[in-house]
Amino acid sequence: MTSAKLAVVVLAAGQGTRIESARPKVLHEVAGKSMLNHVLDATATLAPERIVVVLGPGMEVVAEAVRARGDDLHTVVQERRLGTGDAVASARPALAGYLGPKDAGDILVVFGDTPLLTAETLQAMAAARRAPGAPALLCVAFRPEDPAHYGRVVCGPDGAVEKIVEYADASAAEREVELCNGGMLLGDGPVLMSLVAQLGTDNAKGEYYLTDVFALARAAGHRAGVAEADPDEVMGVNSRVELAVAEALMQLRLRARVMAGGATLVDPTTVWLSADTAIGRDVTIQPNVYFGPGVVIGDGVEIRAFSHLEGATVAAGARVGPFARLRPGAVLGAGVRVGNFVEVKNATLGAGTKADHLTYLGDAEVGAETSIGAGTITCNYDGLAKHRTEIGAGVFIGSNTALVAPVTVGAGAIVGAGSTITRDVAAGAVSVARGAQKDREGGAARLREAQRKRKARAEDGKNKS
Numbered sequence: 001m002t003s004a005k006l007a008v009v010v011l012a013a014g015q016g017t018r019i020e021s022a023r024p025k026v027l028h029e030v031a032g033k034s035m036l037n038h039v040l041d042a043t044a045t046l047a048p049e050r051i052v053v054v055l056g057p058g059m060e061v062v063a064e065a066v067r068a069r070g071d072d073l074h075t076v077v078q079e080r081r082l083g084t085g086d087a088v089a090s091a092r093p094a095l096a097g098y099l100g101p102k103d104a105g106d107i108l109v110v111f112g113d114t115p116l117l118t119a120e121t122l123q124a125m126a127a128a129r130r131a132p133g134a135p136a137l138l139c140v141a142f143r144p145e146d147p148a149h150y151g152r153v154v155c156g157p158d159g160a161v162e163k164i165v166e167y168a169d170a171s172a173a174e175r176e177v178e179l180c181n182g183g184m185l186l187g188d189g190p191v192l193m194s195l196v197a198q199l200g201t202d203n204a205k206g207e208y209y210l211t212d213v214f215a216l217a218r219a220a221g222h223r224a225g226v227a228e229a230d231p232d233e234v235m236g237v238n239s240r241v242e243l244a245v246a247e248a249l250m251q252l253r254l255r256a257r258v259m260a261g262g263a264t265l266v267d268p269t270t271v272w273l274s275a276d277t278a279i280g281r282d283v284t285i286q287p288n289v290y291f292g293p294g295v296v297i298g299d300g301v302e303i304r305a306f307s308h309l310e311g312a313t314v315a316a317g318a319r320v321g322p323f324a325r326l327r328p329g330a331v332l333g334a335g336v337r338v339g340n341f342v343e344v345k346n347a348t349l350g351a352g353t354k355a356d357h358l359t360y361l362g363d364a365e366v367g368a369e370t371s372i373g374a375g376t377i378t379c380n381y382d383g384l385a386k387h388r389t390e391i392g393a394g395v396f397i398g399s400n401t402a403l404v405a406p407v408t409v410g411a412g413a414i415v416g417a418g419s420t421i422t423r424d425v426a427a428g429a430v431s432v433a434r435g436a437q438k439d440r441e442g443g444a445a446r447l448r449e450a451q452r453k454r455k456a457r458a459e460d461g462k463n464k465s
Protein backbone atom coordinates (compact mmCIF):
# COMPACT_ATOMS: atom_id res chain seq x y z
CA MET A 1 0.00 0.00 0.00
CA THR A 2 1.21 3.47 -0.75
CA SER A 3 0.18 6.84 0.51
CA ALA A 4 -1.81 9.08 -1.81
CA LYS A 5 1.03 11.59 -2.12
CA LEU A 6 1.90 12.04 -5.76
CA ALA A 7 4.30 14.07 -7.90
CA VAL A 8 3.97 14.27 -11.68
CA VAL A 9 6.96 14.74 -13.98
CA VAL A 10 6.06 15.85 -17.50
CA LEU A 11 8.80 15.35 -20.09
CA ALA A 12 8.72 18.15 -22.62
CA ALA A 13 12.35 18.97 -23.34
CA GLY A 14 12.09 18.15 -27.04
CA GLN A 15 11.73 21.19 -29.29
CA GLY A 16 9.95 18.91 -31.78
CA THR A 17 11.97 19.72 -34.89
CA ARG A 18 9.76 17.59 -37.12
CA ILE A 19 6.80 19.87 -36.47
CA GLU A 20 8.74 22.64 -38.30
CA SER A 21 7.56 25.46 -36.07
CA ALA A 22 8.84 28.50 -34.22
CA ARG A 23 6.60 27.35 -31.37
CA PRO A 24 7.71 24.43 -29.17
CA LYS A 25 5.80 21.29 -30.06
CA VAL A 26 3.89 20.86 -26.79
CA LEU A 27 2.21 24.25 -27.25
CA HIS A 28 0.56 23.15 -30.49
CA GLU A 29 -3.15 22.69 -29.99
CA VAL A 30 -5.61 19.85 -30.26
CA ALA A 31 -9.28 20.81 -29.96
CA GLY A 32 -8.29 24.36 -29.10
CA LYS A 33 -6.07 23.38 -26.16
CA SER A 34 -2.30 22.90 -26.08
CA MET A 35 -1.05 19.34 -25.98
CA LEU A 36 0.74 20.18 -22.73
CA ASN A 37 -2.51 21.39 -21.15
CA HIS A 38 -4.28 18.20 -22.25
CA VAL A 39 -1.65 16.18 -20.41
CA LEU A 40 -1.65 18.48 -17.37
CA ASP A 41 -5.46 18.42 -17.16
CA ALA A 42 -5.51 14.61 -17.34
CA THR A 43 -2.94 14.34 -14.55
CA ALA A 44 -4.74 16.99 -12.48
CA THR A 45 -7.58 14.49 -11.97
CA LEU A 46 -5.18 12.55 -9.72
CA ALA A 47 -4.78 15.67 -7.55
CA PRO A 48 -0.97 15.52 -7.41
CA GLU A 49 0.82 17.53 -4.71
CA ARG A 50 3.53 18.53 -7.13
CA ILE A 51 3.91 18.90 -10.89
CA VAL A 52 7.30 19.32 -12.51
CA VAL A 53 7.59 20.08 -16.22
CA VAL A 54 10.97 19.28 -17.76
CA LEU A 55 11.86 21.76 -20.49
CA GLY A 56 14.74 22.21 -22.88
CA PRO A 57 16.99 25.27 -22.85
CA GLY A 58 15.36 28.40 -24.25
CA MET A 59 11.80 27.11 -23.91
CA GLU A 60 10.71 30.19 -21.98
CA VAL A 61 7.34 30.36 -23.76
CA VAL A 62 6.49 26.92 -22.41
CA ALA A 63 7.57 27.93 -18.90
CA GLU A 64 5.26 30.92 -19.27
CA ALA A 65 2.37 28.72 -20.38
CA VAL A 66 2.99 26.48 -17.37
CA ARG A 67 2.98 29.50 -15.03
CA ALA A 68 -0.20 30.78 -16.66
CA ARG A 69 -2.06 27.78 -15.29
CA GLY A 70 -1.67 29.46 -11.93
CA ASP A 71 -1.35 26.19 -10.04
CA ASP A 72 1.74 25.43 -8.03
CA LEU A 73 3.71 24.07 -10.96
CA HIS A 74 7.47 23.81 -11.24
CA THR A 75 9.65 23.83 -14.32
CA VAL A 76 13.18 22.52 -14.61
CA VAL A 77 15.55 22.74 -17.56
CA GLN A 78 17.26 19.64 -18.89
CA GLU A 79 20.46 21.22 -20.20
CA ARG A 80 21.27 18.53 -22.75
CA ARG A 81 18.88 16.07 -24.31
CA LEU A 82 20.56 12.90 -23.04
CA GLY A 83 17.47 10.69 -22.97
CA THR A 84 14.23 10.15 -21.07
CA GLY A 85 16.12 8.79 -18.06
CA ASP A 86 18.24 11.93 -17.87
CA ALA A 87 15.11 14.06 -18.26
CA VAL A 88 13.59 12.45 -15.16
CA ALA A 89 16.91 12.80 -13.30
CA SER A 90 16.93 16.52 -14.12
CA ALA A 91 13.62 16.88 -12.26
CA ARG A 92 15.35 15.81 -9.04
CA PRO A 93 15.88 19.34 -7.61
CA ALA A 94 12.12 19.92 -7.80
CA LEU A 95 11.27 16.57 -6.20
CA ALA A 96 12.42 17.10 -2.62
CA GLY A 97 10.15 15.06 -0.41
CA TYR A 98 9.86 12.24 -2.96
CA LEU A 99 13.47 11.04 -3.01
CA GLY A 100 14.51 9.60 0.33
CA PRO A 101 13.37 6.34 1.91
CA LYS A 102 11.42 8.26 4.54
CA ASP A 103 9.48 10.21 1.90
CA ALA A 104 6.60 7.96 0.96
CA GLY A 105 5.17 9.21 -2.30
CA ASP A 106 4.63 8.17 -5.87
CA ILE A 107 6.01 9.69 -9.05
CA LEU A 108 4.13 9.61 -12.32
CA VAL A 109 6.14 10.26 -15.49
CA VAL A 110 4.21 11.36 -18.57
CA PHE A 111 5.16 12.85 -21.94
CA GLY A 112 4.03 16.34 -22.94
CA ASP A 113 3.19 15.34 -26.51
CA THR A 114 0.48 12.71 -25.86
CA PRO A 115 -2.74 14.75 -25.91
CA LEU A 116 -5.00 11.68 -26.01
CA LEU A 117 -3.91 10.23 -22.68
CA THR A 118 -7.07 9.94 -20.56
CA ALA A 119 -7.77 10.54 -16.92
CA GLU A 120 -9.33 7.03 -16.82
CA THR A 121 -6.03 5.32 -17.68
CA LEU A 122 -4.21 7.39 -15.09
CA GLN A 123 -6.88 6.56 -12.50
CA ALA A 124 -6.53 2.87 -13.31
CA MET A 125 -2.77 3.09 -12.77
CA ALA A 126 -3.23 4.91 -9.48
CA ALA A 127 -5.74 2.25 -8.37
CA ALA A 128 -3.28 -0.52 -9.32
CA ARG A 129 -0.63 1.16 -7.15
CA ARG A 130 -3.02 1.37 -4.19
CA ALA A 131 -4.00 -2.32 -4.35
CA PRO A 132 -2.53 -4.62 -1.68
CA GLY A 133 0.79 -6.08 -2.84
CA ALA A 134 0.98 -3.53 -5.64
CA PRO A 135 4.08 -3.54 -7.89
CA ALA A 136 6.66 -0.85 -7.16
CA LEU A 137 6.60 0.27 -10.79
CA LEU A 138 3.94 0.28 -13.49
CA CYS A 139 4.47 0.99 -17.16
CA VAL A 140 1.74 1.89 -19.62
CA ALA A 141 1.70 -0.64 -22.41
CA PHE A 142 -0.41 -1.10 -25.51
CA ARG A 143 -0.80 -3.43 -28.48
CA PRO A 144 -0.62 -1.42 -31.69
CA GLU A 145 -1.51 -2.84 -35.10
CA ASP A 146 2.06 -2.06 -36.15
CA PRO A 147 4.54 -2.23 -33.26
CA ALA A 148 7.04 -0.35 -35.43
CA HIS A 149 9.89 1.18 -33.43
CA TYR A 150 8.29 1.24 -30.00
CA GLY A 151 10.10 -0.22 -27.03
CA ARG A 152 9.01 -3.80 -26.29
CA VAL A 153 7.74 -4.83 -22.86
CA VAL A 154 9.15 -8.25 -21.95
CA CYS A 155 7.11 -10.01 -19.27
CA GLY A 156 7.82 -13.15 -17.29
CA PRO A 157 5.42 -16.10 -16.97
CA ASP A 158 3.82 -14.43 -13.91
CA GLY A 159 2.98 -11.33 -15.96
CA ALA A 160 5.56 -9.18 -14.17
CA VAL A 161 7.75 -6.96 -16.31
CA GLU A 162 11.27 -8.34 -16.72
CA LYS A 163 12.57 -5.50 -18.82
CA ILE A 164 11.72 -3.00 -21.53
CA VAL A 165 13.95 -3.17 -24.59
CA GLU A 166 14.23 -0.25 -26.96
CA TYR A 167 13.66 -1.26 -30.56
CA ALA A 168 17.21 -0.29 -31.55
CA ASP A 169 18.58 -2.63 -28.90
CA ALA A 170 16.10 -5.47 -29.29
CA SER A 171 16.97 -8.92 -30.59
CA ALA A 172 14.93 -10.41 -33.43
CA ALA A 173 12.99 -12.46 -30.86
CA GLU A 174 12.32 -9.41 -28.71
CA ARG A 175 11.05 -7.48 -31.73
CA GLU A 176 8.39 -10.19 -32.08
CA VAL A 177 6.87 -9.08 -28.75
CA GLU A 178 3.54 -7.38 -29.38
CA LEU A 179 3.26 -5.55 -26.08
CA CYS A 180 4.75 -2.08 -26.60
CA ASN A 181 5.83 0.57 -24.15
CA GLY A 182 3.67 3.67 -24.11
CA GLY A 183 6.39 5.60 -22.31
CA MET A 184 4.56 6.77 -19.17
CA LEU A 185 5.20 5.14 -15.84
CA LEU A 186 4.07 5.31 -12.24
CA GLY A 187 6.10 4.12 -9.31
CA ASP A 188 7.28 4.50 -5.78
CA GLY A 189 9.19 7.79 -5.73
CA PRO A 190 12.33 6.83 -3.76
CA VAL A 191 12.60 3.49 -5.61
CA LEU A 192 12.19 5.10 -9.02
CA MET A 193 14.64 7.91 -8.34
CA SER A 194 17.27 5.57 -6.91
CA LEU A 195 17.00 3.42 -10.06
CA VAL A 196 17.14 6.50 -12.31
CA ALA A 197 20.41 7.42 -10.57
CA GLN A 198 21.86 4.06 -11.68
CA LEU A 199 21.05 4.42 -15.38
CA GLY A 200 23.89 4.18 -17.89
CA THR A 201 24.30 4.87 -21.60
CA ASP A 202 25.64 1.53 -22.79
CA ASN A 203 23.03 1.07 -25.52
CA ALA A 204 22.41 1.60 -29.24
CA LYS A 205 21.58 5.29 -28.91
CA GLY A 206 24.06 6.12 -26.17
CA GLU A 207 21.21 7.70 -24.17
CA TYR A 208 19.96 7.38 -20.62
CA TYR A 209 16.87 5.26 -21.26
CA LEU A 210 14.16 5.67 -18.62
CA THR A 211 12.93 2.24 -19.69
CA ASP A 212 16.05 0.62 -18.22
CA VAL A 213 14.65 1.18 -14.71
CA PHE A 214 12.52 -1.93 -15.25
CA ALA A 215 15.49 -4.30 -15.59
CA LEU A 216 17.21 -2.53 -12.70
CA ALA A 217 14.08 -2.89 -10.56
CA ARG A 218 13.96 -6.60 -11.17
CA ALA A 219 17.65 -6.97 -10.30
CA ALA A 220 17.00 -5.10 -7.04
CA GLY A 221 14.06 -7.36 -6.19
CA HIS A 222 11.24 -4.88 -6.94
CA ARG A 223 8.20 -6.09 -8.81
CA ALA A 224 6.99 -4.17 -11.90
CA GLY A 225 3.62 -4.45 -13.61
CA VAL A 226 1.77 -3.30 -16.69
CA ALA A 227 -1.26 -1.03 -17.15
CA GLU A 228 -2.67 -1.57 -20.61
CA ALA A 229 -4.11 1.38 -22.51
CA ASP A 230 -5.78 2.03 -25.80
CA PRO A 231 -3.15 2.60 -28.53
CA ASP A 232 -4.61 6.05 -29.30
CA GLU A 233 -3.86 7.23 -25.78
CA VAL A 234 -0.13 6.87 -26.03
CA MET A 235 0.09 8.38 -29.46
CA GLY A 236 2.93 10.89 -29.44
CA VAL A 237 2.65 13.79 -31.85
CA ASN A 238 5.85 14.52 -33.76
CA SER A 239 4.68 16.16 -37.00
CA ARG A 240 1.80 18.20 -38.41
CA VAL A 241 0.39 15.04 -39.94
CA GLU A 242 0.34 13.33 -36.55
CA LEU A 243 -1.16 16.49 -35.06
CA ALA A 244 -4.02 16.18 -37.54
CA VAL A 245 -4.46 12.49 -36.69
CA ALA A 246 -4.62 13.34 -32.97
CA GLU A 247 -7.11 16.11 -33.73
CA ALA A 248 -9.37 13.74 -35.66
CA LEU A 249 -9.29 11.18 -32.84
CA MET A 250 -9.99 13.88 -30.26
CA GLN A 251 -12.93 15.19 -32.31
CA LEU A 252 -14.43 11.68 -32.39
CA ARG A 253 -14.22 11.58 -28.61
CA LEU A 254 -15.66 15.04 -28.09
CA ARG A 255 -18.56 14.44 -30.48
CA ALA A 256 -19.35 11.14 -28.77
CA ARG A 257 -19.36 13.00 -25.45
CA VAL A 258 -21.81 15.70 -26.49
CA MET A 259 -24.06 13.15 -28.19
CA ALA A 260 -24.03 11.01 -25.04
CA GLY A 261 -25.07 14.17 -23.20
CA GLY A 262 -28.20 14.52 -25.32
CA ALA A 263 -27.18 16.63 -28.30
CA THR A 264 -28.14 15.68 -31.86
CA LEU A 265 -25.33 16.26 -34.36
CA VAL A 266 -27.05 15.94 -37.72
CA ASP A 267 -23.72 15.33 -39.47
CA PRO A 268 -21.15 14.72 -36.71
CA THR A 269 -18.06 14.70 -38.91
CA THR A 270 -18.66 18.32 -39.91
CA VAL A 271 -18.99 19.67 -36.38
CA TRP A 272 -15.72 20.84 -34.81
CA LEU A 273 -15.61 21.06 -31.02
CA SER A 274 -13.17 22.48 -28.50
CA ALA A 275 -12.00 20.44 -25.53
CA ASP A 276 -14.09 22.66 -23.22
CA THR A 277 -17.26 22.94 -25.32
CA ALA A 278 -20.23 22.39 -23.01
CA ILE A 279 -23.52 21.45 -24.68
CA GLY A 280 -26.84 20.74 -22.95
CA ARG A 281 -29.60 18.23 -23.65
CA ASP A 282 -31.92 18.29 -26.64
CA VAL A 283 -29.61 20.57 -28.52
CA THR A 284 -29.62 20.21 -32.30
CA ILE A 285 -26.52 21.10 -34.23
CA GLN A 286 -26.83 21.27 -37.99
CA PRO A 287 -23.87 20.52 -40.30
CA ASN A 288 -20.71 22.63 -40.50
CA VAL A 289 -20.63 24.33 -37.14
CA TYR A 290 -17.42 25.45 -35.40
CA PHE A 291 -17.09 25.73 -31.62
CA GLY A 292 -13.97 27.61 -30.56
CA PRO A 293 -12.87 27.60 -26.93
CA GLY A 294 -15.18 28.79 -24.16
CA VAL A 295 -18.63 27.99 -25.53
CA VAL A 296 -21.51 26.98 -23.27
CA ILE A 297 -24.82 25.94 -24.86
CA GLY A 298 -27.99 25.48 -22.79
CA ASP A 299 -30.75 22.90 -23.24
CA GLY A 300 -32.99 22.88 -26.27
CA VAL A 301 -30.82 25.24 -28.33
CA GLU A 302 -30.70 24.90 -32.09
CA ILE A 303 -27.47 25.82 -33.86
CA ARG A 304 -28.10 26.01 -37.57
CA ALA A 305 -25.61 25.27 -40.32
CA PHE A 306 -22.37 27.18 -40.93
CA SER A 307 -22.27 29.01 -37.62
CA HIS A 308 -19.01 30.00 -35.91
CA LEU A 309 -18.99 30.34 -32.11
CA GLU A 310 -16.22 31.11 -29.62
CA GLY A 311 -16.31 32.39 -26.05
CA ALA A 312 -20.10 32.55 -26.19
CA THR A 313 -22.86 31.53 -23.77
CA VAL A 314 -26.24 30.59 -25.20
CA ALA A 315 -29.20 30.04 -22.85
CA ALA A 316 -31.95 27.47 -23.20
CA GLY A 317 -34.18 27.46 -26.23
CA ALA A 318 -32.20 29.96 -28.27
CA ARG A 319 -31.74 29.60 -32.02
CA VAL A 320 -28.47 30.54 -33.70
CA GLY A 321 -27.76 30.73 -37.43
CA PRO A 322 -27.58 29.64 -40.14
CA PHE A 323 -24.37 31.60 -40.85
CA ALA A 324 -24.20 33.32 -37.46
CA ARG A 325 -21.03 34.39 -35.72
CA LEU A 326 -20.84 34.55 -31.93
CA ARG A 327 -17.57 36.03 -30.74
CA PRO A 328 -16.10 36.19 -27.23
CA GLY A 329 -18.41 37.77 -24.69
CA ALA A 330 -21.59 37.03 -26.63
CA VAL A 331 -24.26 36.10 -24.08
CA LEU A 332 -27.66 35.12 -25.48
CA GLY A 333 -30.63 34.85 -23.11
CA ALA A 334 -33.32 32.20 -23.21
CA GLY A 335 -35.19 31.93 -26.49
CA VAL A 336 -33.04 34.52 -28.27
CA ARG A 337 -32.92 34.31 -32.06
CA VAL A 338 -29.77 35.27 -33.92
CA GLY A 339 -30.12 34.63 -37.62
CA ASN A 340 -28.12 34.67 -40.81
CA PHE A 341 -25.11 36.97 -41.14
CA VAL A 342 -25.49 38.28 -37.61
CA GLU A 343 -22.32 38.88 -35.59
CA VAL A 344 -22.43 39.32 -31.82
CA LYS A 345 -19.34 40.32 -29.83
CA ASN A 346 -19.07 41.25 -26.15
CA ALA A 347 -22.81 41.80 -26.05
CA THR A 348 -25.67 40.52 -23.94
CA LEU A 349 -29.05 39.88 -25.53
CA GLY A 350 -31.97 39.57 -23.10
CA ALA A 351 -34.46 36.70 -23.20
CA GLY A 352 -36.64 36.55 -26.28
CA THR A 353 -34.73 39.21 -28.21
CA LYS A 354 -34.43 38.71 -31.96
CA ALA A 355 -31.78 39.80 -34.44
CA ASP A 356 -32.68 37.74 -37.44
CA HIS A 357 -30.62 39.14 -40.29
CA LEU A 358 -27.45 41.01 -41.31
CA THR A 359 -26.56 42.70 -38.04
CA TYR A 360 -23.52 43.59 -35.93
CA LEU A 361 -24.02 43.90 -32.19
CA GLY A 362 -20.70 44.68 -30.46
CA ASP A 363 -20.02 46.04 -26.98
CA ALA A 364 -23.74 46.19 -26.34
CA GLU A 365 -26.38 45.38 -23.78
CA VAL A 366 -29.82 44.61 -25.18
CA GLY A 367 -32.85 44.02 -22.95
CA ALA A 368 -35.45 41.29 -23.25
CA GLU A 369 -38.04 40.95 -26.05
CA THR A 370 -36.38 43.54 -28.23
CA SER A 371 -36.52 43.35 -32.01
CA ILE A 372 -33.39 44.30 -33.94
CA GLY A 373 -34.16 44.92 -37.61
CA ALA A 374 -32.14 43.67 -40.57
CA GLY A 375 -28.93 45.58 -41.17
CA THR A 376 -28.67 47.13 -37.72
CA ILE A 377 -25.10 48.07 -36.79
CA THR A 378 -23.69 49.17 -33.47
CA CYS A 379 -20.95 51.61 -34.50
CA ASN A 380 -18.82 50.76 -31.48
CA TYR A 381 -15.46 51.97 -32.72
CA ASP A 382 -14.56 55.56 -33.49
CA GLY A 383 -11.10 54.77 -34.76
CA LEU A 384 -9.55 55.19 -31.34
CA ALA A 385 -11.68 53.52 -28.71
CA LYS A 386 -14.60 51.14 -28.29
CA HIS A 387 -17.89 52.47 -26.90
CA ARG A 388 -21.01 50.79 -25.56
CA THR A 389 -24.53 50.71 -26.89
CA GLU A 390 -27.40 50.13 -24.49
CA ILE A 391 -30.81 49.13 -25.76
CA GLY A 392 -33.63 48.56 -23.30
CA ALA A 393 -36.30 45.88 -23.18
CA GLY A 394 -39.20 45.78 -25.62
CA VAL A 395 -37.48 48.09 -28.10
CA PHE A 396 -38.06 48.03 -31.86
CA ILE A 397 -35.03 48.98 -33.96
CA GLY A 398 -36.01 49.48 -37.61
CA SER A 399 -33.97 47.96 -40.40
CA ASN A 400 -30.66 49.49 -41.47
CA THR A 401 -30.19 51.50 -38.31
CA ALA A 402 -26.74 52.69 -37.29
CA LEU A 403 -26.34 53.20 -33.53
CA VAL A 404 -23.32 55.45 -33.00
CA ALA A 405 -21.91 54.54 -29.58
CA PRO A 406 -21.84 55.55 -26.83
CA VAL A 407 -25.61 55.69 -27.07
CA THR A 408 -28.66 54.48 -25.18
CA VAL A 409 -32.10 53.56 -26.46
CA GLY A 410 -34.61 53.44 -23.61
CA ALA A 411 -37.07 50.65 -22.95
CA GLY A 412 -40.06 50.40 -25.26
CA ALA A 413 -38.70 52.96 -27.76
CA ILE A 414 -39.20 52.67 -31.53
CA VAL A 415 -36.43 53.66 -33.93
CA GLY A 416 -37.41 54.22 -37.54
CA ALA A 417 -35.73 52.25 -40.32
CA GLY A 418 -32.61 53.77 -41.83
CA SER A 419 -31.87 55.93 -38.81
CA THR A 420 -28.41 56.99 -37.74
CA ILE A 421 -28.82 57.42 -34.00
CA THR A 422 -26.19 59.67 -32.45
CA ARG A 423 -28.02 60.87 -29.32
CA ASP A 424 -29.77 58.92 -26.57
CA VAL A 425 -33.38 57.93 -27.29
CA ALA A 426 -35.69 58.23 -24.27
CA ALA A 427 -37.76 55.27 -23.09
CA GLY A 428 -41.02 55.06 -24.96
CA ALA A 429 -39.97 57.63 -27.63
CA VAL A 430 -40.18 57.27 -31.40
CA SER A 431 -36.97 58.35 -33.06
CA VAL A 432 -36.38 58.78 -36.78
CA ALA A 433 -33.03 60.10 -37.93
CA ARG A 434 -32.74 59.99 -41.71
CA GLY A 435 -32.96 62.35 -44.69
CA ALA A 436 -36.58 63.42 -45.27
CA GLN A 437 -38.35 61.95 -48.34
CA LYS A 438 -39.44 64.41 -51.11
CA ASP A 439 -42.08 63.55 -53.80
CA ARG A 440 -42.89 65.45 -57.01
CA GLU A 441 -46.14 64.41 -58.70
CA GLY A 442 -45.69 63.44 -62.36
CA GLY A 443 -41.99 64.15 -62.02
CA ALA A 444 -40.92 60.81 -63.49
CA ALA A 445 -42.11 61.68 -67.03
CA ARG A 446 -40.41 65.08 -66.91
CA LEU A 447 -37.19 63.53 -65.70
CA ARG A 448 -37.21 60.91 -68.48
CA GLU A 449 -37.81 63.57 -71.16
CA ALA A 450 -34.86 65.61 -69.83
CA GLN A 451 -32.67 62.50 -69.88
CA ARG A 452 -33.71 61.68 -73.47
CA LYS A 453 -32.79 65.19 -74.67
CA ARG A 454 -29.41 65.07 -72.95
CA LYS A 455 -28.59 61.77 -74.62
CA ALA A 456 -29.65 63.04 -78.08
CA ARG A 457 -27.42 66.14 -77.73
CA ALA A 458 -24.47 63.98 -76.76
CA GLU A 459 -24.90 61.73 -79.83
CA ASP A 460 -25.28 64.76 -82.09
CA GLY A 461 -21.94 66.11 -80.85
CA LYS A 462 -20.23 62.76 -81.51
CA ASN A 463 -21.48 62.64 -85.19
CA LYS A 464 -20.14 66.14 -85.93
CA SER A 465 -16.63 65.44 -84.64
Ligand code: UD1
Pocket residue numbers: 011012013014015054078080081082083084085086087111112113149150151152164165166180181182183208209210211234236
Ligand atom coordinates in the same frame (compact mmCIF):
# COMPACT_ATOMS: atom_id res chain seq x y z
C1 UD1 B 1 10.00 6.36 -25.69
C2 UD1 B 1 10.35 5.06 -24.96
C3 UD1 B 1 9.85 3.87 -25.77
C4 UD1 B 1 8.36 4.01 -26.01
C5 UD1 B 1 8.05 5.34 -26.67
C6 UD1 B 1 6.56 5.55 -26.75
C7 UD1 B 1 12.43 5.53 -23.78
C8 UD1 B 1 13.89 5.31 -23.75
N1 UD1 B 1 11.77 4.99 -24.79
O1 UD1 B 1 10.75 6.34 -26.89
O2 UD1 B 1 10.11 2.66 -25.07
O3 UD1 B 1 7.91 2.92 -26.83
O4 UD1 B 1 8.60 6.43 -25.91
O5 UD1 B 1 6.26 6.67 -27.49
O6 UD1 B 1 11.89 6.17 -22.90
N2 UD1 B 1 12.42 13.81 -23.70
C9 UD1 B 1 13.03 14.74 -22.90
N3 UD1 B 1 14.39 14.72 -22.79
C10 UD1 B 1 15.16 13.81 -23.43
C11 UD1 B 1 14.51 12.85 -24.26
C12 UD1 B 1 13.15 12.88 -24.36
O7 UD1 B 1 12.37 15.57 -22.29
O8 UD1 B 1 16.38 13.85 -23.27
C13 UD1 B 1 10.96 13.85 -23.84
C14 UD1 B 1 10.51 14.14 -25.24
O9 UD1 B 1 10.33 15.54 -25.44
C15 UD1 B 1 9.21 13.38 -25.33
C16 UD1 B 1 9.42 12.20 -24.40
O10 UD1 B 1 10.47 12.57 -23.54
O11 UD1 B 1 8.11 14.14 -24.85
C17 UD1 B 1 9.72 10.91 -25.12
O12 UD1 B 1 10.93 11.02 -25.82
P1 UD1 B 1 11.13 10.36 -27.24
O13 UD1 B 1 12.47 10.69 -27.73
O14 UD1 B 1 9.98 10.67 -28.13
O15 UD1 B 1 11.09 8.82 -26.85
P2 UD1 B 1 10.96 7.61 -27.85
O16 UD1 B 1 12.26 7.40 -28.52
O17 UD1 B 1 9.78 7.79 -28.70
Ligand code: CA
Pocket residue numbers: 236
Ligand atom coordinates in the same frame (compact mmCIF):
# COMPACT_ATOMS: atom_id res chain seq x y z
CA1 CA C 1 8.37 9.49 -29.22
